[in-house]
Amino acid sequence: MSDQVVLTLRSVPSAALDAGCVAPDRFSSMSEHEIAGLEVWSESEGRGTLGDYFTVRGERSARVRVEGDLSRVDALGQSMAGGELSLIGDTGAGVGARMTDGRLLAEGNTGADAGREMRGGALIVSGNAGANAGGAGPGANRGMTGGELIVLGSSGPGAAARVRRGLIFIGGEVAANAGQTMIAGTLVAMGRLAPDAGRWMKRGSIIALGGVEISATYRYACTYRPPHVRQILNYLRGRYGVPVTPAQVGGTFRRYSGDLAEQGKGEILEWTTA
Amino acid sequence: MEIRGVQIEDTFAEAFTMRVARLLITARNLRWARHAADKLTGFATSVIACKVEAGVERELTEGETPDGRPGLSVLMFTMGKDDMPKRLVERVGQTILTCPTTSCFDGLPAAPDRAGVGSSLKYFGDGFQASKVIGGERFWRIPVMEGEFLVQEKFGFQKAIAGGNFLILAESADAALAAAEAAVDAIAPLSSVILPFPGGVVRSGSKVGSRRSKTMIASTNDAYCPTLRAVTTSALPDGVNSVLELVINGLDVPAIEAAMRAGIRAACIDGVRAITAGNYGGKLGPHHFHLHQILGEGGGA
Numbered sequence: 233m234s235d236q237v238v239l240t241l242r243s244v245p246s247a248a249l250d251a252g253c254v255a256p257d258r259f260s261s262m263s264e265h266e267i268a269g270l271e272v273w274s275e276s277e278g279r280g281t282l283g284d285y286f287t288v289r290g291e292r293s294a295r296v297r298v299e300g301d302l303s304r305v306d307a308l309g310q311s312m313a314g315g316e317l318s319l320i321g322d323t324g325a326g327v328g329a330r331m332t333d334g335r336l337l338a339e340g341n342t343g344a345d346a347g348r349e350m351r352g353g354a355l356i357v358s359g360n361a362g363a364n365a366g367g368a369g370p371g372a373n374r375g376m377t378g379g380e381l382i383v384l385g386s387s388g389p390g391a392a393a394r395v396r397r398g399l400i401f402i403g404g405e406v407a408a409n410a411g412q413t414m415i416a417g418t419l420v421a422m423g424r425l426a427p428d429a430g431r432w433m434k435r436g437s438i439i440a441l442g443g444v445e446i447s448a449t450y451r452y453a454c455t456y457r458p459p460h461v462r463q464i465l466n467y468l469r470g471r472y473g474v475p476v477t478p479a480q481v482g483g484t485f486r487r488y489s490g491d492l493a494e495q496g497k498g499e500i501l502e503w504t505t506a
Numbered sequence: 507m508e509i510r511g512v513q514i515e516d517t518f519a520e521a522f523t524m525r526v527a528r529l530l531i532t533a534r535n536l537r538w539a540r541h542a543a544d545k546l547t548g549f550a551t552s553v554i555a556c557k558v559e560a561g562v563e564r565e566l567t568e569g570e571t572p573d574g575r576p577g578l579s580v581l582m583f584t585m586g587k588d589d590m591p592k593r594l595v596e597r598v599g600q601t602i603l604t605c606p607t608t609s610c611f612d613g614l615p616a617a618p619d620r621a622g623v624g625s626s627l628k629y630f631g632d633g634f635q636a637s638k639v640i641g642g643e644r645f646w647r648i649p650v651m652e653g654e655f656l657v658q659e660k661f662g663f664q665k666a667i668a669g670g671n672f673l674i675l676a677e678s679a680d681a682a683l684a685a686a687e688a689a690v691d692a693i694a695p696l697s698s699v700i701l702p703f704p705g706g707v708v709r710s711g712s713k714v715g716s717r718r719s720k721t722m723i724a725s726t727n728d729a730y731c732p733t734l735r736a737v738t739t740s741a742l743p744d745g746v747n748s749v750l751e752l753v754i755n756g757l758d759v760p761a762i763e764a765a766m767r768a769g770i771r772a773a774c775i776d777g778v779r780a781i782t783a784g785n786y787g788g789k790l791g792p793h794h795f796h797l798h799q800i801l802g803e804g805g806g807a
Contacts, residue, residue: 378639397639418638435636459573459609459656460638460647466574467640481574497636 234290237267241286241300247276248324249285252307256315256334260294267291294334306343309336312353325362328355329369331379344388347381349374350398356472360385363407366400367393376400376417382472389426392419395436401468403475411438414498418464422476433491433498439464440502441480450490450500457484458501479505507798512774512781513743514797519671519766520785521793524559524583525590526666526757527621528613530566531602532577542608543578545601550582551703552753554712554724558593559583559668559755561700572611573656579613581700583668583755590663591621598657599627603648609656615643617662624659667793670699670754670762673711673730673782674773679748681777683707686750692772698761699754711751714786727784746779759793763800770801 237259253270268283282288285305286298294315298308306324309317314334319327325343328336333353338346341359347366357365361383367390368375376398383391386404393409395417402410405423412428414436421429425444430436438444439461446452465481468474485501507514529546533539543562550560563579571577582597584590602610610623624646628635631648637659638645644659674689676682690706693699701707711730716722728734729741730749742749752769756762770781783797 399640437638454653456653458647459654460640460645462575463573463609463640463645463656464638466572471641 233292235293236295236297237264237288237290237293239267239282239286239288239296239298241298241302241305244301245274245276245285245304247274247304249274249305250307251282251285251305252310252326253282254296254298254308254317255310255312256294256296256317257313259296260292260315262291264288264291302340303343309334309355312336314353322359327357328353328381331355341385345369346383347376347379347400349376350379350381351377352379354380354382357381357383357385360404361387361391361402363388363390364393365391365402366395366398367391374415380472382468382474384474386423392417392438395419399464399468401472401474405442411436414438420464420468422474430491430498430500432494434495435497437498438500439485440500441476442503444500444502446488446500446502447490449493450488451492453487453489453499455484455486455504457482458487461485461501507801509771509774509781509801512778514770514801515780515782516796516798517783518785518788518797519669519783519795520788520791521667521669521671521762521795522791523793524553524585524666524668524755525587525619525663526614526755527582527590527594527617527661527663528563529580529582529594529598529602529661530571530577530611530613531580532566532571532573532575532609532611533605534575534607536565536576536578538605538607539576539578542602542605543580545605546580546582546597547702548601550597551708553583553585553668557584557589558597559700559702560597561702561706561755563700564695564697573609575609579697581666581698581755581757583666583702587619587663590619591623591626594621594623594661595626598623599630603627603630603650603655603657606652610658612643612658612661614662614664617664619663620660621663622659623661624657627657664757666755666757667759667762668753668755669791670756670766670793670795671751671784672766672770672773672797673749673751673784674778675730675742675746675780675782676748676750676778677745678777681775682748682750685773685775685778686752688775689752689769689773692768693752693754693765696761696765696768698758699756699765701752702755703753706752708751708753709749711749711784714790741782743779751784759795762793763795766795766797767800770797 344362375394712724716725
């Protein structure tokens with residue numbers, strides 16, 4: 233048993249590499265040899281093993297560290313159910329997709345679909361996230377149904393789309409269509425939200441700390457101090473060290489109800505210093 | 507045993523097992539948290555007639571509360587496990603939900619039993635309520651005229667002890683009151699305990715049952731009433747003209763022992779003749795707090 237398992241990418245793959253086998257809870261009972269023998273799929277070379285692309289050091293540990301230019305390595309931490317996974321460097325698509333528990337720290341930028349359909353655990357992205365962070369897969373009705381997705385940088389289009397439950401924090405700018413068709417859950421945006429945020433939302437909350445353009449199908453309700461926002465922001469600051477300010481935590485918010493083209497039970501809460 | 511000339515009788519306080527919940531009440535400022543807590547803990551001195559016993563445990567700083575606002579911690583006791591959910595819903599619904607700016611959180615997250623509070627109070631929202639899961643806990647947002655009331659879905663409760671006590675036997679009512687106030691002040695900084703009676707002090711200690719009525723479960727403790735010294739079997743030493751009692755409820759035995767120790771030591775002032783404790787011969791309550799053991803051989807003075 234090792235303190236941790238370390239995977240080091242030998243060289244950047246020539247095409248996308250599906251490494252969905254990399255999950256710390258699975259590694260916790262596997263030898264170094266068994267880990268190296270796990271199956272991966274390369275778009276250019278087809279079926280292979282993890283050992284073909286990574287050097288493997290350590291065994292039988294639920295703490296896993298993956299190093300190298302991982303920008304063409306997809307599905308790292310996919311469906312992980314526990315343990316701790318650290319990804320050092322930019323990563324490809326589908327990081328932490330469908331994860332149910334554990335803690336995944338991506339120290340860099342991630343491709344599309346980070347935390348797609350995640351059900352539990354915590355996914356922390358220290359850089360930017362690509363499109364559809366926390367969203368749903370093609371044809372799926374639901375995006376995230378639980379857990380916490382923390383992106384300290386910006387996010388691509390469609391963040392939090394079709395989320396049913398869970399907490400998503402975006403530290404930077406949020407591209408178009410964030411929270412689209414949200415069923416419930418919470419999206420906190422530190423940076424500005426691009427147009428069409430919350431379009432067709434049923435319930436759910438978008439907390440806009442950096443400005444938002446309100447869709448025509450939302451209606452202003454009131455300006456107040458929402459107690460749950462204070463609770464959420466305090467929690468995010470305490471748990472993840474996100475840089476929300478006391479003025480935001482204790483601040484007043486303009487509440488817009490919507491999407492009135494849907495049930496209208498959702499809300500956009502726009503922080504105001506007024 | 508004596509402490510500063512005050513006789514400590516060789517007896518024990520007899521206490522009972524109850525259930526306790528801890529409520530964390532936060533508000534815009536301590537003033538409104540206090541208003542809510544005062545109402546929540548009102549008419550909550552004894553389960554003899556109040557159904558619950560409750561009191562403020564301590565003030566909470568902004569760093570100690572879930573939402574980073576000032577607040578108060580309240581302990582609420584019920585006799586039975588089945589009573590707790592109903593009493594919590596009644597009291598939180600009528601006193602915290604109604605109070606401006608407050609939120610209410612569970613203060614015993616690790617307790618084995620869980621009572622649905624927000625999950626019941628949400629119906630006041632008449633379909634407009636909404637929930638949020640924050641850090642794995644569900645909270646209910648109930649729309650009210652002021653804005654929103656935030657309350658945790660479930661509150662933990664656990665076994666606890668009620669009825670720790672001691673009696674201050676004094677030469678005068680003034681001396682008894684001064685000693686009781688000193689004892690209350692000494693206990694106030696301690697956590698995990700409350701003093702459910704007014705100002706922490708009870709003047710009407712009771713005995714089990716009644717001489718005249720079969721339906722009364724408690725009546726005046728005539729053995730300790732100075733005015734009845736000549737007409738009943740009095741337990742009062744000569745020179746005692748007033749008696750006050752402190753009743754202490756707590757989360758566990760060490761908490762009550764610490765409170766009794768601090769309170770008794772503080773109560774041993776001029777004008778106090780003796781300290782004793784209330785019991786029923788050890789037949790009713792499973793928890794016995796022996797004064798000499800709690801205070802140590804030298805009285806701890």
